[in-house]
Amino acid sequence: MNPILRLSSSDSDFDARLKSLLAFEAAQDESIERAVSEILTAVRLEGDAAVLAYTKRFDKLEAATLADLELSRVDLDAALAGLPAEQRSALEEAAARVRAYHERQLMQSWDYVEEDGTRLGQKVTALDRAGLYVPGGKASYPSSVLMNAIPAKVAGVRELIMVVPTPRGERNPLVLAAAAVAGVDRVFTIGGAQAIGALAFGTETIPQVDKIVGPGNAYVAAAKRRVFGTVGIDMVAGPSEVLIISDASGDPDWTAMDLFAQAEHDELAQAILLCPDAGFIEKVAESIARLLPGMPRAATIAASLAHRGALIRVRDLAEACAIANRIAPEHLELAVEDPEPLIAQIHHAGAIFAGHWSVEALGDYCAGPNHVLPTSRSARFSSPLGVYDFQKRTSLIRMSKAGAQRLGRVASTLAHGEGLQAHARSAELRVEAK
Amino acid sequence: MNPILRLSSSDSDFDARLKSLLAFEAAQDESIERAVSEILTAVRLEGDAAVLAYTKRFDKLEAATLADLELSRVDLDAALAGLPAEQRSALEEAAARVRAYHERQLMQSWDYVEEDGTRLGQKVTALDRAGLYVPGGKASYPSSVLMNAIPAKVAGVRELIMVVPTPRGERNPLVLAAAAVAGVDRVFTIGGAQAIGALAFGTETIPQVDKIVGPGNAYVAAAKRRVFGTVGIDMVAGPSEVLIISDASGDPDWTAMDLFAQAEHDELAQAILLCPDAGFIEKVAESIARLLPGMPRAATIAASLAHRGALIRVRDLAEACAIANRIAPEHLELAVEDPEPLIAQIHHAGAIFAGHWSVEALGDYCAGPNHVLPTSRSARFSSPLGVYDFQKRTSLIRMSKAGAQRLGRVASTLAHGEGLQAHARSAELRVEAK
Numbered sequence: 001m002n003p004i005l006r007l008s009s010s011d012s013d014f015d016a017r018l019k020s021l022l023a024f025e026a027a028q029d030e031s032i033e034r035a036v037s038e039i040l041t042a043v044r045l046e047g048d049a050a051v052l053a054y055t056k057r058f059d060k061l062e063a064a065t066l067a068d069l070e071l072s073r074v075d076l077d078a079a080l081a082g083l084p085a086e087q088r089s090a091l092e093e094a095a096a097r098v099r100a101y102h103e104r105q106l107m108q109s110w111d112y113v114e115e116d117g118t119r120l121g122q123k124v125t126a127l128d129r130a131g132l133y134v135p136g137g138k139a140s141y142p143s144s145v146l147m148n149a150i151p152a153k154v155a156g157v158r159e160l161i162m163v164v165p166t167p168r169g170e171r172n173p174l175v176l177a178a179a180a181v182a183g184v185d186r187v188f189t190i191g192g193a194q195a196i197g198a199l200a201f202g203t204e205t206i207p208q209v210d211k212i213v214g215p216g217n218a219y220v221a222a223a224k225r226r227v228f229g230t231v232g233i234d235m236v237a238g239p240s241e242v243l244i245i246s247d248a249s250g251d252p253d254w255t256a257m258d259l260f261a262q263a264e265h266d267e268l269a270q271a272i273l274l275c276p277d278a279g280f281i282e283k284v285a286e287s288i289a290r291l292l293p294g295m296p297r298a299a300t301i302a303a304s305l306a307h308r309g310a311l312i313r314v315r316d317l318a319e320a321c322a323i324a325n326r327i328a329p330e331h332l333e334l335a336v337e338d339p340e341p342l343i344a345q346i347h348h349a350g351a352i353f354a355g356h357w358s359v360e361a362l363g364d365y366c367a368g369p370n371h372v373l374p375t376s377r378s379a380r381f382s383s384p385l386g387v388y389d390f391q392k393r394t395s396l397i398r399m400s401k402a403g404a405q406r407l408g409r410v411a412s413t414l415a416h417g418e419g420l421q422a423h424a425r426s427a428e429l430r431v432e433a434k
Numbered sequence: 435m436n437p438i439l440r441l442s443s444s445d446s447d448f449d450a451r452l453k454s455l456l457a458f459e460a461a462q463d464e465s466i467e468r469a470v471s472e473i474l475t476a477v478r479l480e481g482d483a484a485v486l487a488y489t490k491r492f493d494k495l496e497a498a499t500l501a502d503l504e505l506s507r508v509d510l511d512a513a514l515a516g517l518p519a520e521q522r523s524a525l526e527e528a529a530a531r532v533r534a535y536h537e538r539q540l541m542q543s544w545d546y547v548e549e550d551g552t553r554l555g556q557k558v559t560a561l562d563r564a565g566l567y568v569p570g571g572k573a574s575y576p577s578s579v580l581m582n583a584i585p586a587k588v589a590g591v592r593e594l595i596m597v598v599p600t601p602r603g604e605r606n607p608l609v610l611a612a613a614a615v616a617g618v619d620r621v622f623t624i625g626g627a628q629a630i631g632a633l634a635f636g637t638e639t640i641p642q643v644d645k646i647v648g649p650g651n652a653y654v655a656a657a658k659r660r661v662f663g664t665v666g667i668d669m670v671a672g673p674s675e676v677l678i679i680s681d682a683s684g685d686p687d688w689t690a691m692d693l694f695a696q697a698e699h700d701e702l703a704q705a706i707l708l709c710p711d712a713g714f715i716e717k718v719a720e721s722i723a724r725l726l727p728g729m730p731r732a733a734t735i736a737a738s739l740a741h742r743g744a745l746i747r748v749r750d751l752a753e754a755c756a757i758a759n760r761i762a763p764e765h766l767e768l769a770v771e772d773p774e775p776l777i778a779q780i781h782h783a784g785a786i787f788a789g790h791w792s793v794e795a796l797g798d799y800c801a802g803p804n805h806v807l808p809t810s811r812s813a814r815f816s817s818p819l820g821v822y823d824f825q826k827r828t829s830l831i832r833m834s835k836a837g838a839q840r841l842g843r844v845a846s847t848l849a850h851g852e853g854l855q856a857h858a859r860s861a862e863l864r865v866e867a868k
């Protein structure tokens with residue numbers, strides 16, 4: 001394998017090399033764009049018939065009606081009942097913890113009354129319907145069903161509709177069991193851009209949703225971007241990343257394995273270590289070399305570490321935090337003895353795993369917080385998936401007569417300044433009222 | 435003028451006619467897309483030089499350096515000082531009220547400790563830098579500066595950078611005064627896709643921001659869509675809309691003027707009345723006919739009402755609320771004697787103006803809540819612009835040893851189920867630790 005890149009923050013070209021290490025351009029493939037545009041148009045115009053035709057063509061799955069592709073509650077419960085006891089209880093414990101954490105995110109309506117009787121507020125409501133895309137095949141993760149579905153149900157979404165392709169009819173029982181545990185309301189075994197179109201526009205059988213969440217391949221991502229506006233979407237995720245800040249107090253094998261856990265996702269995944277101790281970095285490199293051959297996904301890990309990984313020597317932990325803020329990593333592990341002072345210095349990260357016991361894998365499955373996190377530096381401006389993504393706010397304005405008459409003058413002055421005379425007149429009518 | 439459309443919810447084709455009334459497709463213009471793509475690439479590669487060249491070409495404004503196009507605090511303060519006293523105090527009162535309302539939206543960090551010592555939480559931080567686009571020319575609204583800038587500053591954004599084109603050097607003193615009142619940190623007199631590119635990628639003179647907000651023309655909207663991901667953006671707004679629900683208890687002139695206030699924005703603006711009383715609808719139609727000729731923007735109002743307006747007779751107020759939820763209007767006026775029961779029935783709206791005194795124009799300028807609201811049915815899944823758009827969350831996970839060792843088994847089971855053995859091993863290393 002290629003060795004993992006070594007950098008030092010004191011290198012004269014460090015800034016440029018860090019920038020090139022982080023660079024990632026999501027390629028936009030014109031042939032994918034054209035195919036997706038065609039599929040979405042067909043689904044919008046022909047509804048069920050188009051979805052059935054594409055499902056036959058892409059998933060080799062035939063059905064007389066789209067209703068035949070809906071799974072029943074019995075199917076989901078059977079999948080759950082069929083799991084080995086250990087898997088079932090792990091899934092249920094993870095769901096319970098994720099639910100408990102997310103319940104703390106629920107937003108509440110508020111209002112206040114001013115002296116003249118004017119009442120202002122913010123009314124919070126849930127989305128009526130949400131769609132959850134779940135990929136088929138090898139990228140099909142039950143944990144992802146929990147992480148996407150539970151916030152929606154905690155928010156109070158009335159109907160959560162999951163779509164999951166089942167090529168040639170092959171179902172993933174873990175995914176269906178997770179849907180049962182998470183409280184998904186309806187499941188259709190469709191996928192691809194046609195499933196996104198069905199959720200976004202609605203068909204005879206599938207109701208239009210208000211927002212679509214969940215990961216997918218390039219076709220699904222392109223389709224989500226295109227239906228944005230007609231429905232809400234979550235972020236389109238880039239490759240997964242971990243940044244580990246170490247003070248050399250930990251076990252190098254743990255650090256190596258934590259880097260592997262990120263790198264095993266795919267070759268584009270990014271795993272970076274920041275540490276002020278050259279000796280510890282050397283030990284981690286030795287652990288990587290020793291442990292890698294024993295990993296079932298060694299090839300993927302090796303490719304990821306070689307192309308996108310790095311072991312970076314920094315001056316001190318304060319500089320490590322500054323670099324972390326520049327990277328705004330999806331996952332940040334603070335593998336240090338005393339993480340509290342560092343937590344205070346971190347402004348941009350999807351999730352912080354503080355201390356040696358807080359390994360990312362716990363957050364991926366069962367610690368409680370969401371594992372859908374902002375990637376590719378977007379933690380500078382966005383947040384983990386949460387209950388708040390399934391709630392929205394409505395401003396509430398109830399003016400008293402006195403309030404309207406006083407503020408009407410202000411509004412009128414400003415409206416005239418903008419040349420909007422009807423705005424001004426509609427305010428003045430209230431000012432002039434007896 | 436064409437008469438305004440009359441519909442009744444009891445018409446057999448009502449659903450179809452309502453759907454076609456609401457239909458609005460934002461046209462994507464290929465020539466705009468190509469031009470914007472070229473401009474963004476030039477700004478990304480050539481920085482200041484490209485911005486200067488486009489500003490010369492599009493705005494007929496020449497400068498030796500981009501720094502010459504930055505306005506100073508003195509420029510902004512001079513604009514404010516130069517306003518007539520009434521305008522200045524209106525602007526300051528509006529800003530104070532908007533600030534007071536938005537301060538209630540501030541999100542706070544939280545955490546909790548579990549029995550085994552594990553601490554979970556959510557850390558809230560502000561964006562470092564935000565960009566505010568302000569259009570030049572006739573669509574340049576000082577109120578829009580307040581509504582976009584104040585939430586950012588309340589959130590704690592460290593540096594708020596405004597861009598506003600000044601074709602041929604013509605500045606809008608009201609806009610600059612609003613920037614002074616709102617606490618904008620830096621102002622550059624640039625616009626168009628080149629300004630969006632400068633904010634999104636950064637240049638030698640203009641620092642990269644984390645999010646760009648504010649309205650703009652088709653070029654600006656296309657540029658914002660394209661830089662989304664590199665930076666955050668707000669929603670790309672469609673035409674403005676008002677839906678008025680009347681119980682016939684109000685003054686028909688008020689209702690007519692409130693419809694005008696929406697319709698005067700532009701010909702695509704949409705103003706719709708729902709009322710169960712045919713006689714009142716007739717009176718509103720008479721008010722429209724009588725008042726319209728006196729309006730300075732009569733031509734725009736007439737075109738908007740003729741193409742996209744409607745007076746709709748409904749069975750009762752409950753049906754009016756159901757239709758409102760289907761429309762999910764940007765602005766909803768409840769022009770009724772007792773709005774409270776109706777407020778409870780409304781699930782989807784950008785802002786609710788409750789009662790006869792709560793005219794939309796007050797909300798546009800100075801009631802307090804934001805006037806940047808979700809359009810084109812997107813209130814089904816999105817919210818008014820707010821402080822929360824300039825804050826983001828980081829999940830915080832600090833496991834205790836006992837917590838990691840118990841949950842490590844759960845994570846390991848689930849990770850093996852997903853075929854992610856390095857995830858499993860990294861959790862197991864903690865479980866096995868002495």
